[in-house]
Amino acid sequence: MAFFIDGHCDSAVLPNPQKLITGSAGQLDFLRLTANHKAQIFAFFLNERKYKAKLLEEMLVKAALFKQIVNNCEFTDLLLKKSDLAKNKVLALMSLEGVEVLLGRPELAEIFFDIGFRAAGLTWNNDNWAAGGCGGNNSGLTEAGYVLIEKLNELDMIIDLAHASPKTFREVIKTSKKPVMVSHSCCFSLHEHRRNLTNEQLRLLAEKGGICGINFYPEFLKGSTANIEDIVEHIHHAVNIAGLEQVGLGSDFDGIDELPGGMNGVQDLPKLAEALSQKGYAEAAVAKIMGGNWYRFLRDNLPY
Ligand SMILES: [Zn+2]
Numbered sequence: 001m002a003f004f005i006d007g008h009c010d011s012a013v014l015p016n017p018q019k020l021i022t023g024s025a026g027q028l029d030f031l032r033l034t035a036n037h038k039a040q041i042f043a044f045f046l047n048e049r050k051y052k053a054k055l056l057e058e059m060l061v062k063a064a065l066f067k068q069i070v071n072n073c074e075f076t077d078l079l080l081k082k083s084d085l086a087k088n089k090v091l092a093l094m095s096l097e098g099v100e101v102l103l104g105r106p107e108l109a110e111i112f113f114d115i116g117f118r119a120a121g122l123t124w125n126n127d128n129w130a131a132g133g134c135g136g137n138n139s140g141l142t143e144a145g146y147v148l149i150e151k152l153n154e155l156d157m158i159i160d161l162a163h164a165s166p167k168t169f170r171e172v173i174k175t176s177k178k179p180v181m182v183s184h185s186c187c188f189s190l191h192e193h194r195r196n197l198t199n200e201q202l203r204l205l206a207e208k209g210g211i212c213g214i215n216f217y218p219e220f221l222k223g224s225t226a227n228i229e230d231i232v233e234h235i236h237h238a239v240n241i242a243g244l245e246q247v248g249l250g251s252d253f254d255g256i257d258e259l260p261g262g263m264n265g266v267q268d269l270p271k272l273a274e275a276l277s278q279k280g281y282a283e284a285a286v287a288k289i290m291g292g293n294w295y296r297f298l299r300d301n302l303p304y
Contacts, residue, residue: 002287003038004269005294007213007248008162008184010255012042012066012094021073027253028266030076030090037090037266038291039079039298041183042066043255044117045097045124059101063094063115078116082302085295093298095119095160095183099148104129106148113155118302120152121160121183122168131172132165134194140167146175153177156303161205162195162213162250169201179209179301184250186220187237193220199241206242211297213250214238218260227261228268232275235289244285248294 011028023031044062051058070076070092079091094117102108125135130148132139152159159180161169188196205212214234218226221234238247253266276286
């Protein structure tokens with residue numbers, strides 16, 4: 001049986017993260033992961049417009065709480081370096097979603113690395129001090145943004161281009177010395193949405209050795225009538241354009257207010273594996289999409 005790795009969820013920043021180990025009413029908690037769930041990327045998104053001057057403080061509190069939970073739970077561990085992948089535990093990788101919290105200072109990325117963050121999305125939807133977001137004015141990297149890219153490369157912090165503007169996307173692909181990820185997006189040519197990747201972007205991502213996690217959000221897939229087969233269609237399209245090795249899962253569990261029909265939470269990932277088989281994917285290909293590709297990408301791009 002294939003193991004699963006999911007490139008994005010928002011479960012770490014829910015109001016009571018303790019529920020990750022006691023069981024939540026949301027879309028993901030550790031109790032509901034199936035036995036073959038190998039790793040999960042946990043995004044840390046806090047809206048700067050809500051937290052304002054308290055943003056950094058709140059982020060540090062969220063990170064501290066999450067680390068405490070993961071480190072004290074016997075079947076989970078933080079994913080910090082390549083060799084951690086060999087551990088027989090559920091691995092949690094902490095990722096910043098938006099660098100607003102670095103307050104315009106690229107050098108602060110190092111502090112977040114020390115805390116345990118191993119990836120950073122440059123923006124959420126809005127433009128910020130570093131880069132343009134997909135809901136902004138299609139601005140690209142700022143001067144400080146270029147410095148940040150260099151810093152993230154140097155630290156082996158993986159750059160996430162989900163939510164990036166088209167210009168940011170192009171400039172980072174051109175500038176980054178390391179492969180990048182798009183942790184939770186879908187395909188623009190199947191459903192025109194600003195959060196989805198065009199075929200050209202999928203090709204550029206693949207040439208860079210990057211990976212795209214396909215998002216489960218009906219609004220990105222096709223609208224409210226989406227079901228599991230629509231996730232399969234987006235995976236299939238991304239595989240056709242970017243290649244079988246460059247596509248994985250990016251569920252967005254607990255970051256989205258509705259799920260496709262048939263998908264009720266992380267416990268239903270085996271249904272997606274089954275639907276890929278139904279589509280004609282061989283067992284080895286299903287294994288790559290469900291987790292093998294993320295495994296290879298993380299092994300290649302995490303620090304020693
Ligand atoms: Zn997001």
